[in-house]
Amino acid sequence: MDVKKKNFKVCNDVPGCSDNNQLLGWRSLEIGAIVIDPGNSRVYETGTWRAEQPVWNSDTCIDCMLCWVGCPDTAIKVKDGHMAGIDYFACKGCGICVEQCPTKPNSLVMIPEDTAKELEIPERVKIAFNKE
Ligand code: SF4
Numbered sequence: 001m002d003v004k005k006k007n008f009k010v011c012n013d014v015p016g017c018s019d020n021n022q023l024l025g026w027r028s029l030e031i032g033a034i035v036i037d038p039g040n041s042r043v044y045e046t047g048t049w050r051a052e053q054p055v056w057n058s059d060t061c062i063d064c065m066l067c068w069v070g071c072p073d074t075a076i077k078v079k080d081g082h083m084a085g086i087d088y089f090a091c092k093g094c095g096i097c098v099e100q101c102p103t104k105p106n107s108l109v110m111i112p113e114d115t116a117k118e119l120e121i122p123e124r125v126k127i128a129f130n131k132e
């Protein structure tokens with residue numbers, strides 16, 4: 001059925017509708033999408049989604065870049081080919097980088113976002129790694 005052509009606003013009589021007078025369900029939408037502004041994901045602050053955030057300890061980091069490889073949001077910062085911290089604008093707090101880190105103890109640790117957002121980065125590092 002051509003949903004667009006018929007200009008349905010509610011899902012009455014549309015396949016996949018389980019409740020009349022409700023908004024269209026996903027089964028009723030046309031397949032496909034158009035991205036008219038490629039690269040626009042860079043302007044979306046996905047960092048607001050976090051419940052926890054990774055904190056980096058540069059003292060124990062061996063610069064292996066496994067965190068960069070694993071990060072699904074390109075939120076590991078790189079400078080001159082070396083690990084340079086976390087891009088908190090993009091980091092969603094998934095914790096994959098922490099799982100990837102091979103050092104013992106880990107050079108990346110998750111801490112609660114509520115705690116972290118009140119602190120400057122050096123303070124976060126102190127809390128995350130029990131530094132004096
Ligand atoms: S927590 Fe997830 S999104 Fe954030 S830096 Fe680590 S891997 Fe990337």
Ligand code: SF4
Nearest residue numbers: 061062064065067101
């Ligand atoms: S995975 Fe750990 S040791 Fe490797 S670059 Fe990232 S923080 Fe450093």
